[in-house]
Amino acid sequence: MLIVRFLSAGGDHPLVGVRDDDTDTVTELPVAAVGELLALPLTDLRALCLNNTTGTRHRAADVRLLPPVDRRTEVWAAGVTYQRSREARITESENAADVYDLVYDAPRPELFFKSAAWRVTGDGECVAIRPDSDTDVPEPELGLVVNAGAEIVGYTVVNDMSSRSIEGVNPLYLPQAKIYLGGCAVGPGIRPAWEVPDARDLPIELEIHRAGELAWSGATSTSLLRRGFDELVEHLFRAEVFPDGAVLATGTALVPDLPFTLADGDRVAITVGGVGRLTSTVVSGKDAVVKLLENR
Template structure:
C-alpha cells in the first residue's frame, strides 16, 4: 500500500516548499516537496539538519507527484533528526493561569475548577494586559506578591525571562501517523498543539511545522522539578508533517497569525475541539528564539515549540475533573498553511521502543555510503 501524503499537507502545498523525512526499507530518507512533486534528497544530503544548515532544498531524485504518495513500503517520519528539540512554556496568558492552577491543586484535577474561578478573577486581566519584562509587568508582579498570589509560572509569563526547556532527545521525536505516548501512571494530562519553529545553528528561522508537546498536568502540578518527567517520555513528542520553508508565499508573519486547530476523538465517541491562536502569544517568536539561543550553541540547529493557548477544562468522565487522555484517542492538530499532524494515543510504556539513537543512525548512514553527506 502506498503511503498517502496529501492528507497531511496544506491545501496550497503545490505553491510551497517543504522538507521532510520518510522511513524506507534501507533507513531514513530526506524528502523535499517542490511544485507539487516529491524528491529524495538523501544522496545529496542525508539529514534534514544538514539540508537546513546548508540550504540544500533543490535537486534530488524525482519520486513523483505528491498525490501519488510515497514509494511502496515507505512511511513518514518526524521531519527533524539531528536538531536539538527545545520548547517554550507559559507563553500565553491562559496557559499561565492553568499552570498556576496545577501548582495550587498539587496535580489534583478535582481541585482545579474552584481554583480556576478565583485565579481568573484576580489575575487574568492583568496578565493579558502587560508586555512580559516591561515596567508595567514589574508593577503587576509587586502587586501580586503583596496579595500572596505570586507563582513561579507567573514569573516566566510576565517576567523578562521566558521558560525554555529541552523537550526530547535528538532523534526521539515521532511523526504524523505514529503512536504518541502518555505515561501509564498519569491520571491528568493533555495534548498541547503548537507551532514549531525550525532554526539553523545561528538562530535563523527557516520554516515552521506543527508539534504536540504532550503534557502531564498531575506530575508538573505536584512539583515544577518534575517537568522533565512530565515532558520527556517515550513517544511523547510528535512533530510534523513536513517543515514548510519560508519563501515569498509563506513568511514569519504567517506564523505570527497562525491558528492551530485541535480535535480529539475518543474511542468511546467523545470529541473535544480547541484552538491555539498565535496572535495571542505574549512573546514574539523571534524573542523566544533569541532566549533559546541565549549563551548556548546548537551546531546542528534546533527546533522550538512556541507554547500553546490551549488548556482543556471540558469534563470527560467525572464532573469537575476536566479532561485527560484515554488510550485510543486520535489527536489531530492542523493549521491551514502548515498541514496536519495526526497521532493515536497509547502509553509511553506500550509505544514502540525508541531504538534509532545517534549511534544506530550513524551506523545506518555509514552502511549506505552516506556518512559524508550528513
C-alpha cells in the same frame, strides 16, 4: 513546498526531500539528513530547495513520512507564553501557582529541553501517556525550525505532551511531566519560512477523538502569543550551540479544562494553518513507542 524526511517504497534508510502538493510528488534533496540542511545558512538552504531539479522523484502516496528531525537536532519548548497557558498552569498547580504568573511577565521566558531527535515520533505514529500520571493532555504548538546560525528557516507542528498531574504537584517535576518516551511528536514536515508570510497570525486547531466521537476540540491563533519569535530564539542560543539546528515549540493556548485527560486509543489531530496537520494515536506507557522506534 514541505521539506520532509521519509522512507521510499521498499527503502530501508531515511531520505530527505521536498514534497510538492501540486504534483503529489516528493523529490529527493542531495543531503543525507535534515540536520545537514539545518547546518546551512537560510540563503543556501533556500537555493538548494528551490533549484532541486535532478533529484529522484517519488509519488507522495508511496512514501512513509518520518519526523523531520535527526542527527544532533534537538527539540526545545517554551512555556507560559499564552494567557490561557498561564491560567491552566496556575489552576493545576497545588503548591506554587505564583511561579507561572511571575514567568508570564518576566523578561526571561521559560525554556526547557523537550526531546532528542531519535525519541521524536511523527505524523501518523503514536504519543504516550505515563502510567504514573492520571491527567495527561496534548499541547498543540507552532514549532520554529532554527538553523545553526539562529535563523528561523521554517515552521512545523509540535505536540508537546504534558502530564498535568505530575507537574501540578511541584514545578520541579516539570522534566518528568514533559520529557519521556512518547512525549513529543513533530511533523509532518518543515514549511519553509519563505512560504509563510506572517507566522504571527496562524490558526491552530486541536481535535481529540475517542471511540469514533469528538471528545474535545478548540481553536486559537499565534496572534495571541505574548513572546516574540526572535526573542525566544535569542534566549535559546544565549548559552547553547546547535550544530544541526533545533526545533523550538512556542507554547500552547489550547488546554482542555480539568478533569479532562487523554486515554489509551485516543486520536489527536493538530492543525496549524499554512504549516501542516499532525496526527497521533495515544498509547499507555512506553512499550509501543519502543517497538515503533526499533522498527522504524
